[in-house]
Amino acid sequence: MAAEEEMGDVEWVVDSIAGFLRGPAWSVPVLEFMEQKCEVFDDEEESKLSYTEIYQEYQALVEKLLEGYLTEVGITEEKFQEAFSSPLARTHTSQAILQTVLAAEDFRLFKKMMVQKNIEMQLQAIRVMKERNGVLPDCLTEGSDVFSEIEQEEMKILREVLRKSKEEYEIEQERRRTEENTSELEEQQLKQREDYLKKKRDMLIAAKKESRNNIMPPTNTDQKEKESSPKEEVSEEKQKLLQKRKVLAEKLKEEVINKQ
Numbered sequence: 001m002a003a004e005e006e007m008g009d010v011e012w013v014v015d016s017i018a019g020f021l022r023g024p025a026w027s028v029p030v031l032e033f034m035e036q037k038c039e040v041f042d043d044e045e046e047s048k049l050s051y052t053e054i055y056q057e058y059q060a061l062v063e064k065l066l067e068g069y070l071t072e073v074g075i076t077e078e079k080f081q082e083a084f085s086s087p088l089a090r091t092h093t094s095q096a097i098l099q100t101v102l103a104a105e106d107f108r109l110f111k112k113m114m115v116q117k118n119i120e121m122q123l124q125a126i127r128v129m130k131e132r133n134g135v136l137p138d139c140l141t142e143g144s145d146v147f148s149e150i151e152q153e154e155m156k157i158l159r160e161v162l163r164k165s166k167e168e169y170e171i172e173q174e175r176r177r178t179e180e181n182t183s184e185l186e187e188q189q190l191k192q193r194e195d196y197l198k199k200k201r202d203m204l205i206a207a208k209k210e211s212r213n214n215i216m217p218p219t220n221t222d223q224k225e226k227e228s229s230p231k232e233e234v235s236e237e238k239q240k241l242l243q244k245r246k247v248l249a250e251k252l253k254e255e256v257i258n259k260q
Helices: 002-022 024-040 049-073 077-084 092-097 107-133 149-214 221-259
Strands: none
Touching: 002 024, 002 049, 002 077, 002 092, 024 049, 024 107, 049 077, 049 107, 049 149
């Protein structure tokens, strides 16, 4: 009974996720991402740095969309992993639906998916141009899947377009990285200049402060004169008093001598 309930939960989780992946909340942002980023991908075996950067962006997008949905419906990470690894998720139909999710865990699958989307968009652009010009290959008007010589030539052109698109993208990415590095360098130089000016200002303020402290306070001449004046006055009074006493003593001496 418990096993049946567990299987029922897994089936519900798989159906719920499949429904989400078919809906616009998932398909619209994922499709827009693929259409905007696929132009640099080709079927060459070599993987460029630009592929890795775009792959990391795709992984972040998938994680964000899935986490938002799982949180909204109340599916835990454990239940999701259990359902994702169950036999129900391994059927051909489920694998086709889950391809965009699986691509976030498999770089080769991601690259294959992006190359396919790039070719589809290039062929679509060629069809639109030919429809406007009123010229279409028989295979397009009859719906044949077999490549005609014209289509094979178109594929050669497409490969060249892909190669040039990839080169242009890599040049643009390198230019952006250079601009970012230059901006960071300029910001660093401005910061160093600011620190240098602050240091100079602090040194100037300190020098002025030290200079003020070393200057002797001005002598207050008036105050000294006022302080010394009473002393001078006292000395003169003493001299006058001594002079008077001396004169008086002389008179007394003369009077005594005369009386004798």
